[in-house]
Each structure stands twice: as C-alpha cells, then as structure tokens.
Amino acid sequence: MGPDGSRSSAQTYTEGRNVSERADMRREEQHYDPQALQVKWGRRWEELDPFRAADDPADTREKRYMLDMFSYPSGDLHMGHAEAFGIGDVVARYWVQKGYNVLHPVGWDSFGLPAENAAIKRNAHPAEWTYANIETQAASFKRYGVSFDWSTRLHTSDASYYRWTQWLFLRFFERGLAYRKGGLVNWCPNDQTVLANEQVVGGRCERCGAEVVRRELTQWYFKITEYADRLLEDMTQLEGGWPERVLSMQRNWIGRSEGADVDFVIEGRDEPVTVYTTRPDTLYGATFFVVAPDAPLAEEIVSDGQRAAFEAYRAEVAKLSDIDRLSTDKEKTGVFLGRYAINPVNGERMPVWAADYVLSDYGHGAIMAVPAHDQRDLDFARAFDLPVRVVVHTGMADPGETGVATSGDGEMVNSGPLDGLDKTSAIRRIIEILSERGTGKATVNFRLRDWLLSRQRFWGCPIPIIHCVDCGEVPVPDEQLPVTLPDLRGEALAPKGVSPLASAADWVEVACPKCGGPARRDTDTMDTFVDSSWYYLRYVDPDYEGGPFDVEKVRQWGPIDQYVGGVEHAILHLLYSRFFTKVLHDMGMVDFTEPFTRLLNQGQVINQGKAMSKSLGNGVDLGQQIDAFGVDAVRLTMIFAGPPEDDIDWADVSPAASQKFLARAFRVMTDAGAASAPGADFATGDLELRRIVHRTVDEVTKLVETHRFNVAVARMMELTSAARKAIDSGPGAADPAVREAAEALAVMLSLVAPYTAEEGWERLGHQASVARAGWPVAEAGLLVEEAVTCVVQVAGKVRDRLEVSPEISEDDLRALALASEKVQGFLSGAPRKVIVRAPKLVNIVP
C-alpha cells in the first residue's frame, strides 16, 4: 500500500474486520488453486475465443503460421503431446502477443492401423474408436490451454477431407507421378501390408517392429525420385531454419552420388547393358560382371545350362528377410549365368554372375565388378575364385593377397591411356574417352526410391482408380469423388493379405467410367503419410469446396513459419510433405517450394533414463500429473526442464517446484493488484526494480525468439524474486515499478502458464484475456546501468575491479586501469600490451 494511503479494492472490502479475519481473507485471496483457475478460465476462454485467426483481407498485420505436427488419435493425450504442444504454444502465444495475425490450427491424422485393430477386437467400426478418441483429445487440448484456432479443425478420415486426397492423387496420376509397377516390395507379416522404404527401419516395420520380408507385388508408387535433385538442392533454403541433424538425415536418405554410366556388350544380346559406377577410373580393373537376381535382365540372359541353378538361387534370395539380407557379415552368394560381357575399353570377356549384393532398384541393377578396389567385389571374387587385377597403385598391399580392397587414390596402372594419372584426372579422362565412343557418360544417381503408397488395409483413403479389362487403369472422374469406404466392421477387417475392401463385392464391382463395361475398383488404400503430406494447406479453410485448399488463402498464410514435431519424422513425413509441396508448386497451386521455413524437434519425455512403456511400468500419466499439479505447472515443468530439443527425464524434474514458483508469481501479481490500479505512471517507480523489469523483458524477448525457453523461464523467476523483494523489503507493493513488474510478468508468463497469468492479469485490474495484452517493450534507457564493474587483469589474472560508466572510452579506461595501485603492484615497468574491451575488461600483459 502506498504511503499516501491510496485505496485498493482489497483494502476497501476488508475494512471493519478484525485483524485475524483480515489475515484469513488475505490468505484465502492469495491461495493458489490451479484446478479452480482451470475451471474458471476454461469457461471464459470458450466465450472469448482469443485465438481466432483474422480472415480479413484488409488486416494489414504481418501473418505468422505456427503448426504442430497433428495428432494421431490413439487415445488420450500423453506426456509427449504435452511437451510438443506446450512448446508450439509458446511460439504461437508469443506471436499473438507481438501483434501478428497468427494461424495456429488443430486437426487429427485420423486414418491408420490402430483404429482398425481396435475395431476388429471390439467388433466395431474404426470410425467409432477414432472419433471417440478425437473428442477425448479435443477436450484435453482445451484443458491444456493450447492456443488453437478451433475453427480450423479437420480430420483426415472425414470424407470431406479425403475427397481431396483422392483428387490430388488423380492430379499426380495425370502427371505420371503416380504409377503402378511390379517388383519385390517390403511386406510386414504382422500388419499384413506392404511398406515404403522409409517405413522399414533396420529391416523391421517402423510401426510394429516385425521383421519385414520381400514379396513380389504390383503396387502404386509416387515418383518422388523425379524430385530427388530438387529435394536435395532446396535444402539450402532450410539451412539455419531446420536442425542440422534433420538436414543431414535427409541428405543421407536421398543419397546423391556422382559417377558414370558405362555400356557393356553382352555376347549374344543386341542391346548393350548399362551399368552405373562411381569409379569409372577403375574400368580396366573390371574382371567380372554382376546382375541383381531379381532384375529382368538376369532372367533374360541366363544360359540354358545355368537356368536351373539360377532359378533355385533366385527363389532362395526371395525368401530372405531384410534382416538376413542386410547382415553385414553375410557370406557372398551368387550363381554364374553362363554368359559373358565385353569390357568396352579393352575388349576382355568377363563372366556374368547373378548375386544378391547387387540391388535391382539402384542404378541399372547391374554392375561391373572391380575386386581390387571394391571390398564387396573382392569378397565375391574370393568366394568364387575370380581374378583380381590392381589398376590403382595406392601403396597398400595387394588386395588379392590380403583380402582388403584398396579404395584410395594413387597412380593408375594396367589401364592403357589412363596409366600414370591420379584418380580425379583418370575419372575425367575415361569419361571423355567413353563419351567420344558413345559407350558411356557422366551421371548422377540417388539412393532414394519411389514412394510405395498402396496399403492392403481398410482404414485409409481409397485409391480412386477403376481397373477395366479393356481400358486398363481408369481414374474415377472428379465429380464422382469422394470414393467413400464401404461400411465394413469387426471381423470383416481382419488382415488376410489382401485389402479388406476386396471382400466388399458391391463396392468393388462398378461400371468402367470410360467404356461402361464391367470393372473393379482398386481395393488398396493409401499410406496415411499421403493424408498428412498436404494437411497444412487445408487448414487455411478446412471447409473449402472449390479444391483441396483455397489457393488465395494459402498465398496469404503460407509457408509455415514454425513447424514443431518429433524427430521421428525426419525423413518420413517431412520428405513426403516437401515432395508434395514441390509438385503443387509445379501445378501452380502454391507459390513456395518449401512448406516449413523453420523446424523445431522437441525431445521425448522419458522416465528414469528410459522411454516410458507399459512393460517397464515406468509410464507417467498426463492426466494424473495435471490433477496433482495443475496444467500450468506441468507446462512450466516441460518448458523449464531444458532446451526444447533435449529429452526430459521426468525423474529429474519437479512439477511440485514449478507449482511453487507459479504460486510465488501469483502472489506477486495479487499483491501488486491489491496495492495499485492500472494506469500507474511507471516512470515514477523504483528505478532499481524498473531496470530489472526492462532488462528481463529485453532478455526474455531474445530468448523466446531463439527458442531458449528454459532460460526465459529462469529470467521470469528472477523477476519474480526481485518483485517479491521490492514488495517485502523495498519500496512496497504500491510502487508503480512493482505493478510494472507484475504486469510484465503476467504477459510473459502467459506463454507458458496461461491460467495463472490470466488470473494474475485480472487481479491486476485488467480485462481478459492476457493472451492479447501485448508484449512489453523494453526501454533502451533502462537497459544501461549507471555503473558497471570493470575487471582489470594482469596476465589474465583478475587484480582489480573498477566501477566505471558504461560509456567510458577505451583510452580513459586504459588510463584508469594503469593508474590502479593494485595493478601497479604487479607491474614492473611499462606493459608490453594492454587489451581494452570497454567497459567490462582490461587485460594488461606485463
């Protein structure tokens, strides 16, 4: 209370009561009850709807698009959601406070296997489980206080959404970017469906962990390889905005390599066969030729005498799981095909083998083998007693003797016109020679494979294609979209190796849209990563009927300014989404080429050093944490635990301590609110506290912008302590600086602890919502100290401290430092060198 006896509301209504009653009320008033705040403000926010993005074209504010990777509705929200969405919310709320027009949408990635498995178990429809879970999560998101614009809400399993997923598929189909082909594919025996390469991790199904096997199947693919170079090139746009780790993972995955295509004539075959090599310089060292056993070429050229052996080998290879196939210490296997290839540079006859260490879907499915300089070729040569010829003198021992291939640089030998050259020149020269003769050229290859998108499961987006005996693959006409799922439930969904859709005869059998003849719908559904490849575009107007998204609104809102989500999608979703964006760009539908300008990967929430799991029994339930400590304390704990990308070990943090801090902050706001009214002239406030307030605002602003939220919270804690001290043993609660501190605290705290901040803001005499109060601005004049401590070092050791003006000149400071008696005691004669970093440091080198 002010020395002039100024009246606060608290003072007024406690008048006439005795001291002990007043103390009780005061305690009551100051009691921090997070659960009560959640009820009170949850209701009020529903009415206020403070996070609705402005759709007004006349709105001239700068836009910001904050996107969280949307949720899969597997059940209620868990600790991981709390972490990820808590981080995204800090960014979104900060931007709202800064006055940007912010889009922060919410939706669900609601197609997918778990719903189907639950439906089989409960003899129900996957939609029942899915939409029930969505409602649960929606309620939890609201309780958690996430600043979503709920008008953007979408679910990828709604027909109104997947209609457009199908529409996009058809556009890809028209452009030749969606096509069907046969070949060996990854098959998950547990989930009973094929998988994309990206969904196989270490030979296991990324979802369920089962060992993946290979099957020969005809499937739909997206031609992502056509965009390989652009997916790589455009990463320069993302540098600085994305974690380096994710960029390097994507680079690895795309796997660009430079080399040459070389044509080899196969005896008895008209067309030459092309191979890809990164070491064309070693062409003279090629001593045999290898074809992938599952490549059509092998089948074609195998001699009659070797056919039986080849067929047996191929069957054996097909049976291998990825885990067996990829095991690094696996013995080389293969079979001679009874044919010879001719080395184009020296005319040598080289035996042609089939071996599974050559992959049919990389390069051309065939290689020239140079055992001396490639370890794999050498292993094979030694296993089958094939010749080894050194063509690069590397100074290492003979690979034929040691079994260690020499892949390094050196002088070329046994290589005709290349003799004497080094590796780089030899590569250049041999490519010239081959180009002149028309038997080779420089090329680039990628490790990336086309995206296999068919899935033999029910709860996904049907592929809008009709197979007609006469017309082939016929797209479902746009006006007939969506192709909705038939009503299958329970046992009808049980996996049986073909899509459950195939058993819905009424649904499958249709007239061909082209010729009207009998035809069948494609019975596979799309990989759910297709659904999530474009959802961020639909958010700008989820009810839009004129196309998958409103092109004009996407122009206004796109691209995403900040994307937040787990690193587990480093190659999956993020690569696919980037691909979609580029195709849509080429279609003229979006004007940017990268969807996510900045990416933040939050860490995981673990417990006692391990991922939470049922089997370990170390799970922590989000709902229970909230019941025990309140939403704000849980959010604060997540944010304060450490840098956002680090894992949080729940055993190392203390939500109880977070709650304690919030109660402290709350009391500061309550005390300030009781002692003064809004509109105080801060300039008349206590200068020392004001400096702390403005320094804190300045630092917190920078820290939030650089995503160092944990440090920002630490600064808020300091501010709270400083304000507490000012109230208790400083200028008192009524000082305008205390109000200034409390108001700044309320606004800054609203990013992390919205309920506490809102109640505090109200107690400070303001109208809700604090979320739109506006970010405080630090006054430059209050950031400079009156005096700073300058450290004076002699030979790097601190010998004196000087109180100086922050504006002191270098010369003045040097003179001052040299004049110091303490310093003089360590000097004999003139110093050799004096380094001055005004105003904080002087280092004297004697």
Place this chain on the structure above:
RNA sequence: GCCCCCGUAGCCCAAUGGCAGAGGCAUACCCCUUAAAAGGGUCGAGGUGCGGGUUCGAAUCCCGCCGGGGGCACCA
C-alpha cells in the same frame, strides 16, 4: 566402416572468445510458527571428460583421444 551431435556442481542446466554460475532440484542451516505445513531467506560444493595447440585471454576456436547419443551402411 562413413557422417553428425553432445560431455560444465550430487542432479537438470546457464554462460558461444573476456571475472566459470543465471535459474531450478536435492542437501544443510536461518527467519516466521505453540508446533508442523505453507511461506521467506542463506550457505556450501566443480575449474568445464582427457591431452595438446591457437590467443593477451578458451567451457567456447583447432587437432588427437576417451565416454555417451544419433543417422547411413552390400547403394556399385
């Protein structure tokens, strides 16, 4: 095998070329209290994984090693 990231107090973490310590947990102690709780406050502790180097000055930059984590890996 190749590539990337990280090692700071008992613990979580600040400090990105300038006094090693902002914040928190835990511990100990003090004030408040009849007492406890709640609340308020104070202290201690490491010389930055190890070894070199650059520099007036290194947790920070460079090299090597040790430890931990991650990615790619029969991709020609």
